[in-house]
Amino acid sequence: xxxxxxxxxxxxxxxxxxKRRPGSTSLTFRPDYRGPRPPAxxxxxxxxxxxxxxxxxxxxxxxxxxxxxxxTGIADMQFYRISDQWNAEQRDCAGLVRFAWxxxxxxxxxxxxxxxxxxxxxxxxxxxxxxxxxGSLGEKLFRTDFGAYKTTDLAEAKFSEFADAxxxxxxxxxxxxxxxxxxxxxxxxxxxxxxxxxxxxHVMIFVGxxxxxxxxxxxxxxxxxxxxxxxxxxxxxxELSVLDQHPNKRWRPVEGNPNFLGFxxxxxxx
Numbered sequence: 001x002x003x004x005x006x007x008x009x010x011x012x013x014x015x016x017x018x019k020r021r022p023g024s025t026s027l028t029f030r031p032d033y034r035g036p037r038p039p040a041x042x043x044x045x046x047x048x049x050x051x052x053x054x055x056x057x058x059x060x061x062x063x064x065x066x067x068x069x070x071x072t073g074i075a076d077m078q079f080y081r082i083s084d085q086w087n088a089e090q091r092d093c094a095g096l097v098r099f100a101w102x103x104x105x106x107x108x109x110x111x112x113x114x115x116x117x118x119x120x121x122x123x124x125x126x127x128x129x130x131x132x133x134x135g136s137l138g139e140k141l142f143r144t145d146f147g148a149y150k151t152t153d154l155a156e157a158k159f160s161e162f163a164d165a166x167x168x169x170x171x172x173x174x175x176x177x178x179x180x181x182x183x184x185x186x187x188x189x190x191x192x193x194x195x196x197x198x199x200x201x202h203v204m205i206f207v208g209x210x211x212x213x214x215x216x217x218x219x220x221x222x223x224x225x226x227x228x229x230x231x232x233x234x235x236x237x238x239e240l241s242v243l244d245q246h247p248n249k250r251w252r253p254v255e256g257n258p259n260f261l262g263f264x265x266x267x268x269x270x
Contacts, residue, residue: 046149051171052267053149055136058127064269068186069124070104072207075222079237080212083116091233093203094165096224097188100205101266102141105132122211130268143171143267165190165201173264178255180219180240183263184208189221189253190261196250199226206263210237221253 045054058064075096078086086099106112108126132139140154142163153159163172169190176182185208194200204223219240225233246252250259 048270049148050174050267051143051145051147051149053136056130056141057268057270058130059270060128062125063127063129066124067104067127067269068184070108070126071100072185072205073123073211074103074120075100075205076207076210076212076220076237077119078224079222079235081117081119082235085115088232091224092226093224094163094168096222096235097168097203097205098142098163102132102139105130105135105141107131107133142167145171165199165203168203169201169261169264173266175261176263176265178260178262180253180263184265186269187263187265189263191251191259192261193250193259202226207237 046052047054058067077083078096078100082091083099085103086095090098103116105127108120108123113120130136135141137154137159139161140159142160143153143158144160144163144167145153145158147153147158168188173188176187183206185206187206189204189206191202192200193202202223204221207220207222209218210220217239220237221240221243222235222237224235227233240253243251243253249257253260
């Protein structure tokens with residue numbers, strides 16, 4: 001039995017540009033300010049050697065929390081109504097992660113809300129740094145190769161606008177645990193099922209407590225089932241406790257399932 005057939009529910013439902021002089025209450029504006037400087041040619045600016053430049057990581061607590069709320073909220077909304085901004089040709093499990101990640105980093109101004117449609121009004125505040133149009137990586141958010149960050153990486157195509165589930169796991173997130181008690185909203189769940197599917201890696205997004213759920217339930221995940229011949233797939237939303245009872249044991253997110261790789265956290269969250 002496939003994951004698609006088991007869950008058959010459809011979707012029917014700026015930076016401050018100035019600084020104060022000591023002892024002054026006025027601002028000295030810097031008209032030449034152009035946002036964060038690009039990283040210098042030094043691997044020391046990847047202080048944890050994880051392949052993601054420090055300049056692309058969200059270093060403040062508020063930025064991390066705001067990103068996680070926006071990331072999970074945008075992903076959650078796709079279950080109820082898929083945004084026209086999500087390219088139809090990229091609608092699969094990894095595509096949902098890429099879309100929610102990218103849109104969470106954008107400036108959520110009036111133009112953004114108009115493009116996305118209704119239902120996004122309660123998103124968290126924008127991240128204060130590293131938002132997409134000023135981030136050091138631009139639209140190429142996803143690392144595609146091993147190694148610590150170097151400034152030649154962009155020219156050498158070690159970052160891309162695209163990442164499949166395997167790439168998200170290997171280069172853009174870090175393992176946390178196979179025990180859900182250590183999971184946080186915004187973490188990813190990965191599965192590996194070789195010899196069973198054409199694409200052996202599958203990814204889900206752990207939402208935790210959904211702000212859209214009608215009942216007070218916890219442990220929600222959202223994911224796209226992926227496309228197959230004659231079926232474009234769909235977005236599903238389910239509780240972990242329901243997945244625990246999946247009749248096909250390879251889909252159960254439990255420690256005893258060798259196909260369940262565990263919970264992973266995005267490297268940009270530190």
